[in-house]
Amino acid sequence: MDFPTRMYIDGALTRGAGRKAVENPATEEVIATVATAGLADAERALLAAKSAFPGWAATPIAERQRWMRRLRDEVIAEEELLRLCVHHEMGKPWAQTHEDWDRLVASLDYYAEEIARVQDVGLADRAGTHEHRMVHESAGVALAFLAWNFPLLNLAFKIGPAMAAGCPIIIRPSEATPISAYAVGMLCDRIGLPRGVVQILCTDGYEVADALTASTIPQVVTLIGSTRTGQHIMRTGATSIKRYSMELGGNAPVLVFEDADLDLAADIVTGVKFSNAGQICVSPNRVFVAEAVHEVFCKRLCARAETVLVGFDRAKDITTGPVIDVRAWRRIKGLIDSAIADGATLLAGGDRPPHLNKGHFIAPTVLDGVVETMAVYRQETFGPIVSVIPFADESRLLQMANDCDEGGLTAYVFTRDLARAEACAARLRYGEIQINGVKYDIDLPHGGIGQSGIGHDCSALALQDYLVLKRITRALDHSSFGGLNP
Structure with missing residues (x-):
């Protein structure tokens, strides 16, 4: 079978600077040789996301919802392909690939609806001289590092809230399982998603991944991976103040x-x-x-x-x-x-x-x-x-x-x-x-304490990792002066 092998950068499928063989761990056979990003590819993705941010953040929610649902429809239509990608790149049992695919459908559906429920909040003024509102805005460019154990599910947990919140997202799948993510890039290209809104590129080794993290362009860095990887990313990303959302190790x-x-x-x-x-x-x-x-x-x-x-x-x-x-x-x-x-x-x-x-x-x-x-x-x-x-x-x-x-x-x-x-x-x-049981779903918060992470995947709480709050204050009387001492 011919699996998707190209990255998706700046609204186009591309070969990239390098190539990497992907093996099926069940057969130990190479199933595809995929494109990997070099430093120039990473910089191109960063600049495309930066350029896309003002327009995507200002895009009306209804239009963002339409794009998400178009992508969802393609994911549904390509169920067989997407599940085959996971089946072969992980050796995952066929029945279990359904969860990966299903969570991607669910995430695009859920966050397209949930973003419309985010409400701005009014604040009381003690003196009665001003009107105050807390307004939600897109946080900025998001950078997502994915683990290999649930290639599509992990991607789903990031792409849904980021697209809904108006954050262009750069997705770096694991080098062990990039094929299903590249298939999603192929679907983004198929629907003509606006340039820079979603970008998917695999890196082989730390140099390019570290360059993405160290860039001052991402405002949100999110990860599903080990505690050690989370620590490394936070150290590398300390070139600027960033928001972090991380689901890390557990015992x-x-x-x-x-x-x-x-x-x-x-x-x-x-x-x-x-x-x-x-x-x-x-x-x-x-x-x-x-x-x-x-x-x-x-x-x-x-x-x-x-x-x-x-x-x-x-x-x-x-x-x-x-x-x-x-x-x-x-x-x-x-x-x-x-x-x-x-x-x-x-x-x-x-x-x-x-x-x-x-x-x-x-x-x-x-x-x-x-x-x-x-x-x-x-x-x-x-x-x-x-x-x-x-x-x-x-x-x-x-x-x-x-x-x-x-x-x-x-x-x-x-x-x-x-x-x-x-x-x-x-x-x-x-x-x-x-x-006395176990339950996970897209609408249930998923997050750890301490060394197991920051923020949440799933639920309405995940949206908060991609949104910032701005206070807007208006004087009710032009002569009002509330003072400058915070």
Whole structure:
């Protein structure tokens, strides 16, 4: 199949200065050689976005909505192509590519509607001499760095609010998964989107990406990626004052109390952990299980792990595909081997599935007896590993759950005791607490605390990352003077 391979800069598809091979991690075969940006390409994108900003920000909301819906219609029409791009560049199971595609449709729909709900706010004047309004305006050029684990979903979380808010956006997809983003660029070109409003370019290495970040043109820098990458971007972007919106790393704890619905907990832990090969920022990492139910819960985890179908075949109901590359495979295998060497017990998986001799596959893995000193406990695994930590002392449980080098993105609590669940939710230092279930959607805020991020993806809150507030004050009497002392 011929996949899209060209960047989209200044309203046109372009080859760029470099070329990069993209491999399917399930087959280890090159599926396309795509264009990559050089410094001149990056500068051209920055200047095009800067030039587009005044006009796009001043474009009436109704017209911006029409452009977003035209793009949405093309995304719907090209579902097969867009999902094939994700399927092959990630090796993602076919059924799971639907979520990527669906979130792009949903984002364009949702933010086209939500921007019309943003209201300017009037302020009371204590002296009654002036009238005040707080007015929302476009923040400026946005620069978005995307992770590879959900190529279209991550793009969706940025392009929707940026277009709606009137911010031209430069999107830099991961060099591992640029093809689906380039397909979106192709659709922008097809509908004749105004020049500079959306630009999509892949960079190979740090030099060009750092040049984009260091530029004083972007006013908003947004990222989905690791905490380390977020720190690097903030350091590099310190050439000027910028707004940041970042969804970063997580090391999600799961608290399974003795009164929990164990089947529900096991279904959710394994469902989220083994989907997308565990390459999900909100994936359960450390599963704290009450000693009274520890043994039975481990058996249920293993039973589910054994039923997982691993592979790459559109015709089959695959649960788990490959991890993204050989480096990720070696890192994850190293975490498993290190934990076993340090005393953890391997209950399931732990290596390449025996029926797959090619591709970066790791069998769904369950480790028991994981302790705080192990790397698999301290790090975000970003792989199909469930680490079980039995507990007896509830007084230390929340302290352990909050002891997380990667910051706080998501935590899970399973108990039938509502008061206990709410008490845990109040003390867990995570941006999202999921109690006896899990739910994500475009209208629900998604964001972390501390080292896990700034701002939000999804919901009306995401729009605020692309809008600034301006105060407009008008004297009711021309002779009024309110004073200059703030």
